[in-house]
Amino acid sequence: MYGMRGALSRARAAGVRASAAVLGAALLAAGCTSGGGDKDDGAGITQQPKEVDPFWVNPDSRAARQVAAYLKDGKKADAEQIRKIAGQPTGEWIGPENPEQEARGFTEAADKAGRTALLVLYNIPHRDCGQYSQGGAADGDAYRSWVDGVARGIGDRPATVILEPDALLHLVDGCTPEEFREERYDLLEGAVERLKSLKSTKVYVDAGNAGWGHPDQIFEPLRRAGVDRADGFAVNVSNFYSTRESLAYGKQLSAKLDGKHFVVDTSRNGNGPYDGGDPGERWCNPPGRALGEAPTTRTADPLADAYLWVKRPGESDGTCKGGPKAGDWWADYALKLARASK
Secondary structure (H helix, E strand, O other): OHHHOOOOHHHHHHHOOOHHHHHHHHHHHHHHOOOOOOOOOOOOOOOOOOOOOOEOOOOOOHHHHHHHHHHHOOOHHHHHHHHHHHOOOOOEEOOOOOHHHHHHHHHHHHHHOOOEEEEEEOOOOOEHHHOOOOEOOOOHHHHHHHHHHHHHHHOOOOEEEEEOOOOOHHHHOOOOOHHHHHHHHHHHHHHHHHHHOOOOEEEEEEOOOOOOOOHHHOHHHHHHOOOOOOOEEEEOOOOOOOHHHHHHHHHHHHHOOOOOEEEEEOOOEOOOOOOOOOHHHOOOOOOOOEOOOOOEOOOOOOOEEEEEOOOOOOEOOOOOOOOOOOOOEOHHHHHHHHHHOO
């Protein structure tokens, strides 16, 4: 059933990365980016034009390192393919251990480059219903403290936050045990309130994807989670539904939320969803997929604030179809995504 939601894949980049490594990457990026934000890092990784895409490109991302490695090995064609990923802004998933330091590192680097950091928060208690990405904060108090750390790290700097992929969907489908449901609503609402107290932070609450179900199942939970105070909601996070389908889903849901705006994850939706193999595993490293439309605030509908790459293309969804463990960089899969992209 998880294939309809893409419930597991977005978590790969969150809990499995070492916080110290992420923070180190962010601080390195801050140190090597010019004040104007357009300095070439030696592998051809620069910021996108701000008027089209205001989000920060991390010049020390895994994809950027892969470009550099391929160039060093003389594999110029492969480097050019991976540059399709490395040259675009992707979500920075905040780890559980050092939220304040990580959020500060990413937002400082982005601000120095004159761009906005794209952050993903995925640490809700009882996360992922015991599946591949199980875990999250130990309890409600730990989660509140973690969110507060993220908020302190962001400060007044610009940030766009995607809040807790799957958290609401798992309430609706009954996956989250009854005894944790009221707390989860309270935690999400509190996170929206804390993040929106910041000067320059936008917040989008995860709302599933076009293949998950009818918006009637999710719009009331979104309200209970505080979407009215947020900037909107996010659709298709880590999933593969086309931009056209995702826009239709978002607009249908928006109509039930008084015209609330939304963002679309287009990171891997270039060829739409996979319909082969085990239906329960279609979300996991599906073959034949492609990069989707590049991140931009110039979308096909005024209700859609941006197309974003929330999921980090090239990071494995899990140990399925020959992939490495969840969250690990998988160069072969990244190359296939890039080669298949239009």
